[in-house]
Amino acid sequence: MVNLIIDGKNVKADKNMMVLEAARSAGIDIPTLCVHESVSRSGACRLCVVEIKKGSRTRIVTSCLYPVEEGLVVDTKTERVQNVRRLVLELLLARCPESDVLWKMAKEMGVEPQTRFAVDTDKGKCILCRSCVRVCEEIVGVSAIGLFNRGSHKTVGTPFMEKSDVCIGCGACVYVCPTGHIEMTSAGDKRKIWGRTFKMQACEKCGKYFAPIDQLKYISKKTGTPLKEMMICTNCR
Ligand code: SF4
Ligand code: FES
Known part of the structure; x- marks a missing residue:
């Protein structure tokens, strides 16, 4: 101490x-x-x-x-x-x-609402903190997103802002983002994030959609857990 x-x-x-x-x-x-x-x-x-x-x-x-x-x-x-x-x-x-x-x-x-600096209108809510990039790289292990461009054009996203082949739709980036910049929407069996639509898996017990199938396949491959053993959501386990 x-x-x-x-x-x-x-x-x-x-x-x-x-x-x-x-x-x-x-x-x-x-x-x-x-x-x-x-x-x-x-x-x-x-x-x-x-x-x-x-x-x-x-x-x-x-x-x-x-x-x-x-x-x-x-x-x-x-x-x-x-x-x-x-x-x-x-x-x-x-x-x-x-x-x-x-x-x-x-x-x-007590910061005044009128800022002294030129206001951007095209940066959304991203403060370039890199938390999303880090979680994707360090915890999820897929590195689907990064920071691109230089100076005031620096932006977060997938390479060339194209649909990422490696993104598994887990939403970890949304979870860590402090400002709510990253858009993820879920409706029925679909989740949309970073320009891609992911098919969600329904829990075999309660029927709720709980994770993208791509995410479950990725975890199964990484951990060696058979995919069929991963079809139940955490609430029902
Ligand atoms: S976590 Fe949010 S604020 Fe930080 S770089 Fe990513 S999108 Fe931008
Ligand atoms: S630099 Fe310490 S919280 Fe952001």
Whole structure:
């Protein structure tokens, strides 16, 4: 364990923790967008910034990636920290003005509705955090999506924005996306995502459609579980 001071509070934290977890374990809230327990961290959104003090030096760091250390002094709500967070949020809102999640955070942080920056109208709600790309690569293991193009044209999607042969329609990307950018619709035995339509499997017990057949085949192949043993949904197992 290590001892640190966060917002004037003595906090004990596991030596492997990041400052974000140490703060949360002490009941101190730090806003985040790109942190999800299922994926590795990218430090992409910069909303979780805090100020750390070592000797006479202070620095702004991203708390989700900064490891705790003995004697570290952290401030999560100084004027400097709040200004950086407001600026970050203003930039994100200029990119994604349709995002309810961002507007809610902006209201909580007192960010003015009029951003100083040129507003994009073609980026949807994507803040380019890469969580969807990471979950597809690290957890699902298919790498169906990625970030493409450069600079302000950077966008998330399937290669060349064409229908992906490797996507299994699992929706893990939708689950981790912090802003609700990825569209997935389900109706009857069909699920649509990333421009493809997937046929869903009905549970042999309750009859509900519960997973794309492509996803079940993929899991069966990966785990060696016979496909016929996977036809029952998790609720009925
Ligand atoms: S689609 Fe969502 S998860 Fe993927 S990069 Fe954009 S905001 Fe992040
Ligand atoms: S939550 Fe830390 S950079 Fe996004």
